[in-house]
Amino acid sequence: MRVRFAPSPTGYLHIGGARTCLFNWLYARAQGGQFVLRIEDTDKARSKKEFLDEILDSLQWLGLNWDELHFQSERFDVYLSYAKKLLNEGKAYMADDGSGAIIAKMPHKTVRIDDMIHGQIQFDTSLIKDQVLIKSDQSPTYNFACVIDDAEMKISHIIRGDDHISNTPKQVILYEELGFELPKFAHIPMILGQGGGRMSKRAGATAITEYRRMGFLPEALVNYLMLLGWSPGNNQEIISLIDAVKKFDIMSANKTAATFDMDKLLWLNSQYIKVCAPERLAASLKPFLLEKGFIEPDNFDGKSISNVLKLYCERATTLEELSEALRPFFVQEVGIDDAAREKFFSQDLTREFSFLKEKFEALSDFSVQPIEEAFRSAVAELGTTTKYLIHPLRVALSGKTVGPGMFEFIEALGRQKTLERIDRIIRSFKNQPR
RNA sequence: GUCCCCAUCGUCUAGUCUGGUCUAGGACACAAGCUUUUCAAGCUUGUGACACCGGUUCAAAUCCGGUUGGGGACGCCA
Numbered sequence: 399m400r401v402r403f404a405p406s407p408t409g410y411l412h413i414g415g416a417r418t419c420l421f422n423w424l425y426a427r428a429q430g431g432q433f434v435l436r437i438e439d440t441d442k443a444r445s446k447k448e449f450l451d452e453i454l455d456s457l458q459w460l461g462l463n464w465d466e467l468h469f470q471s472e473r474f475d476v477y478l479s480y481a482k483k484l485l486n487e488g489k490a491y492m493a494d495d496g497s498g499a500i501i502a503k504m505p506h507k508t509v510r511i512d513d514m515i516h517g518q519i520q521f522d523t524s525l526i527k528d529q530v531l532i533k534s535d536q537s538p539t540y541n542f543a544c545v546i547d548d549a550e551m552k553i554s555h556i557i558r559g560d561d562h563i564s565n566t567p568k569q570v571i572l573y574e575e576l577g578f579e580l581p582k583f584a585h586i587p588m589i590l591g592q593g594g595g596r597m598s599k600r601a602g603a604t605a606i607t608e609y610r611r612m613g614f615l616p617e618a619l620v621n622y623l624m625l626l627g628w629s630p631g632n633n634q635e636i637i638s639l640i641d642a643v644k645k646f647d648i649m650s651a652n653k654t655a656a657t658f659d660m661d662k663l664l665w666l667n668s669q670y671i672k673v674c675a676p677e678r679l680a681a682s683l684k685p686f687l688l689e690k691g692f693i694e695p696d697n698f699d700g701k702s703i704s705n706v707l708k709l710y711c712e713r714a715t716t717l718e719e720l721s722e723a724l725r726p727f728f729v730q731e732v733g734i735d736d737a738a739r740e741k742f743f744s745q746d747l748t749r750e751f752s753f754l755k756e757k758f759e760a761l762s763d764f765s766v767q768p769i770e771e772a773f774r775s776a777v778a779e780l781g782t783t784t785k786y787l788i789h790p791l792r793v794a795l796s797g798k799t800v801g802p803g804m805f806e807f808i809e810a811l812g813r814q815k816t817l818e819r820i821d822r823i824i825r826s827f828k829n830q831p832r
Numbered sequence: 833g834u835c836c837c838c839a840u841c842g843u844c845u846a847g848u849c850u851g852g853u854c855u856a857g858g859a860c861a862c863a864a865g866c867u868u869u870u871c872a873a874g875c876u877u878g879u880g881a882c883a884c885c886g887g888u889u890c891a892a893a894u895c896c897g898g899u900u901g902g903g904g905a906c907g908c909c910a
Contacts, residue, residue: 440909441909441910497908519836520836525835525906526835530907533908534908539907540907540910560836560905561903561905564837564904564905564906567836585837594902625845629844629858633845634858635845655903656845657843659860661861662843662844662861664860665860666860668873712873712874713872715872784869785870788869789869789870798870802871803868804869805869
């Protein structure tokens with residue numbers, strides 16, 4: 399059993415292509431067959447090396463490895479020889495405009511295909527015009543190269559998007575004329591954009607790399623894509639690639655088009671971030687931290703932030719968001735926006751913060767419990783409330799009005815930064831004209 | 833225009849093949865509550881669907897026909 403994914407390097411790998419690839423990959427792995435990657439680069443003008451690299455890179459990132467790699471651009475002579483064969487047998491003819499194109503005669507008959515997902519589909523080929531096999535520049539057309547390669551590469555199951563259903567009768571005719579054995583077809587539904595219709599850039603991100611840049615974990619994206627048109631059963635929503643291989647069957651794939659839902663993808667991503675091992679999470683976070691200038695390429699130790707990650711991984715939906723939340727730990731001074739300043743520092747808290755600072759300075763063990771005790775005794779001795787002091791303190795230390803539990807945060811931030819930032823806020827009270 | 837595909841909560845889906853166990857289950861989102869130093873997370877509860885019409889049958893989300901709606905294809909692009 400052999401399947402293939404056949405992207406064209408005329409653009410980035412997009413969501414729909416990735417899902418088609420995923421279903422092929424899953425079916426191959428589930429059945430113990432081979433998964434062939436075939437690059438359909440017959441259009442030399444539009445095919446680009448950067449797109450090829452990007453497609454390969456995205457597939458690897460998603461964890462979809464291939465057993466064979468082929469390039470159509472290296473096989474033009476093969477296509478041409480098959481075209482000449484059809485020419486000799488009278489099943490094709492030269493274009494009469496002298497362009498050198500070779501065109502297949504379309505016989506008039508009824509073609510029936512037995513699709514693994516849709517069942518029987520019938521076509522009247524008298525409605526289809528003659529098909530160009532070889533273009534005037536001697537390159538093959540898609541439908542021709544596709545059939546030759548699928549046959550020669552012994553592809554047994556063709557799993558591809560719904561949009562290829564209307565190509566199928568044209569290809570079946572070619573299989574018959576060439577005397578090739580017919581593969582099985584499985585046409586999976588397309589993924590629709592938010593407004594219905596094809597996913598477009600306007601309706602959100604389409605390229606896999608964009609999702610990577612937005613801070614999605616590959617296992618979350620793969621999980622989401624699996625759920626679009628297939629269900630593992632038992633109300634299971636979270637499923638790994640490994641687990642899916644055990645349960646996947648193309649026969650149980652849906653036939654209804656699915657609308658892409660960013661909310662559910664975000665939810666899945668948050669679920670995966672929550673359970674991601676700190677070392678791996680740190681490694682995945684590295685590009686984002688670099689991008690923000692929080693770290694240098696060479697001196698980043700993932701271990702050093704694992705404690706901090708534990709505080710934040712429960713409340714992040716993307717790596718981008720997570721890395722931004724980590725800002726207070728990497729910058730020297732935190733910025734405090736006007737709204738937060740207005741809300742929490744409109745009155746002078748010099749006395750309170752000074753007292754807190756004394757309490758913190760006195761701690762020999764700067765960890766959660768003593769920190770909390772120090773804070774609570776300060777509150778009691780000042781005759782104020784937790785609420786009154788804890789929010790201004792959060793803003794002073796993190797620059798943000800929201801975040802993890804205060805005492806865990808302070809421990810993670812460390813004594814030095816904590817005291818510096820309390821000092822800084824005290825100074826700002828002095829400088830404020832009242 | 834012609835041909836093809838599809839139709840269960842707003843969205844993803846289970847159930848459809850093998851009609852009764854479905855007053856239709858789960859997830860996201862939404863709403864409320866609990867928890868609470870904030871925001872989340874978590875937990876509990878709630879709102880919410882078989883597109884429509886007809887047929888077959890004792891019985892239809894499930895089978896059949898039609899209507900409507902949505903999507904796709906009609907390139908010397910892939």
